[in-house]
Amino acid sequence: MDLNLPLFAYGGFRHTVEQQLPKLNDRLKALPYKLPRRSDRLTQLSLLGFSHIPASHELHPGTHLVLASGDANLNSTILNSEQIFASGTLPNPIGFINTVNNSTAYHICVTLGIHGQAISVSRDHCSLEAGIQVAGSLQHSDPSPILLGTVDEVPNNPDQHRQRLSMSPATPLAEGSFWFHCGHPQQQESALATIEYCGPIRDSRRVADFFHERQISHHLLGDFFQDSAVGDFQLPGERLVTRSRGHYLTQNADYLQRWLDGAQPGERLGMLNGTAGSDRLTVTLILKH
Amino acid sequence: MESAKLPIIGYACASHLGESLSNSSGDGGAAGQFGPPTLQLDSTALQLPYYSIDNRFDELDRTERILFEVIERALQRSQLSPAEIRQTGLFIGSSSYDLRDSEIDYNQKLVAGDPSAVPMPFTGYNRLGESICRRFGIDSEPFNINSACTSSANAMLLAHNMLQQGHYEHALVVGIELYNETTINGFAGLQLIAEQRIAPFDKNRDGIILGESCSAVVISNAKKSTTSLMLCGGGSCFDPYSITTSNPDGSTIAQTLENALRDTGIGKSEVLAIKTHGTATYMNDISESKGIVAAFPDEIPPITAIKPYVGHTLGACGTLELILFAEALEQGYVPKTPNFETPDPELPLTPLNEDLDARDGVYLLNYFGFGGSNTVLIVEKV
Secondary structure (H helix, E strand, O other), rough: OOOEEEEEEEEEHHHHHHHHHHHHOOHHHOOOOOOOOOOOOHHHHHHHOOOOOOOOOOOOOOOOOEEEEOOHHHHHHHHHHHHHOOOHHHHHHHHHHHOOOOOHHHHHHHHHOOEEEOOEEEEEHHHHHHHHHHHHHHHHHHOEEEEEEEEEOOOOHHHHHHHOOOOOOOOOOOEEEEEEEEEOOOOOOOEEEEEEEEEEEOOOHHHHHHHHOOOOOOOEHHHHHHHHHHHOOOOEEEOOOOOOOOOOOHHEEEEEEEHHHHOOOOOOOEEEOOOOOOOEEEEEEEEEO | OOOEEEEEEEEEEEOOOOOOOHHOOOOOOOOOOOOOOOOEOOOOEEEEEEEOOOOOOOOOOHHHHHHHHHHHHHHHHOOHHHHHHOOOOEEEEEOOOOOHHHHHHHHHHHHHHOOOOOOOOOOOOOOHHHHHHHHHOOOOEEEEEEOOOHHHHHHHHHHHHHHHHOOOOOOEEEEEEEHHHHHHHHHHHOOOEEOOOOOEEEEEOOEOEEEEEEEEEEOOOOOOOOOOOOEEEEEEOOOOOOOOOOOOHHHHHHHHHHHHHHEEEHOHEEEEEEOOOOOOHHHHHHHHHHOOOOOOOOOOOEEEOOOHOOEEHHHHHHHHHHHHHHHHHHHEEOOOOOOOOOOOOOOOOOOOOOOOOOOEEEEEEEEEEOOOOEEEEEEEOO
């Protein structure tokens, strides 16, 4: 899908999870806004990630929110499931409401004081890409700025989560949140980069030709393709080596932001990503200004 | 850019009533005639009313079986070729997706004392989407929208926008919300479940009754078959008032209605009737009725509600209620609101007590959800 989605600012954070979930309290206390009561870890991670965007306090009130997450409110859903099936009790009402994915979107919008549309979208490892496509569509239907965020959490009891994912006990996990101001500027700022394309390619042999045509300078294979045949593809441009430090569904947002940090004007990144259960490749092209 | 009118070229659904409101029994006017059977929950020993499709809740393949049957019918009716289906955009709205599969796996292992039992063994929201793509040969990537009770309505709106912008020629929009104990027990914990019936806008309302459904709508940029319904687009609005209710002064709902009419270029006088969200909670009734009155100060169109027939199907109600409403329009009537008996003096309007002849023209469909999500879809009977 051809897009012309300008990026005006970005920021985010992540951390690796070993045996215990890292505490967020000290970081949350340092945030410049009042934290929502009754919010869960996913909301807290989102707000921590958002706070890393430069000038993030200057938001147009009509700003839209597109929140992309692979597993969304997994921890709240796990707690509900345990209460029902292991304890035979009704879920805590607030805990139940937090199982609804857009409860996170609600808390973010209220905390940041924005009241455009709030859309929660998910697509496994390609949740960032789904969010990009939704933002690209929203950009054309409304002139307000867009906040595009990605977030994924590690549920409490990381060891149990490794068991859930059939991972060995020593495997590091990661959680975090990454954000982009996009679509239309908050003030009059100029774009740092443009997302030019985001869409599927079923025939993997076409990817190299596509990258040649679009004159990419770098290409990035998402963590999803580690140890897969896609890693053997001969692709144009310099290959960026990504080193996953944990199972993290929206990790490409992290990699994209790191590339933006170091890219020169005119350089173009081609990101390849995929989802479980599909042989489809998702390609995203980003031009640095 | 003014919104385009896109033909709905196929639809199908599975619900408590099948595919038609006319399958409902009873005289429809009497209290309790539209109540569902009672369901016994083993996990928490609760007995609750529930509008189900069938009672095969413990089958691991139930979700895909129902899903595939419904999509198959919708695609057949659309007359899209396999090549066209391959390029079709896929938009799914749900608040629970395949959550029941996780519940079955977890509970079976718990009961068996299996140490590998973990809650939520199947994570993420993309499994159903990829299953649909594989089964029906769809090349595009699924959009999994989760905005609680507006999920599939928002999926419809996103699909409409993407078709209009030329990203796809056709779109398959799926709303699915099947039986799962997390949702039922969660609503029981919120004390929102009625004892016997859903009676929106009635003074003696008692709350909601949940239901399950799976529904699929095919929208197109090109008229492929005999089309009787067009999707004109719609609008949405975020409500910061509360995570569980719309602002009771009706202002956000009025704004959502105004946005939908503005974005579609449709005048208020063109609206022939409104399908309300109509959950039969006090907060919904008060905010929705005030919102409608504020948006239509001169003349309020007739209003009705679908949930008394099939229950509140949460994230799936966007597509299900559109289909059932469209089917009724095709049959020539705007359906009445069952179970309405006693006007509420606090509310400035009352719903239809009798079916109304359906004329060609514009109809609004309201959807509101947890998390401040309000959406209005607009359709035109042609």
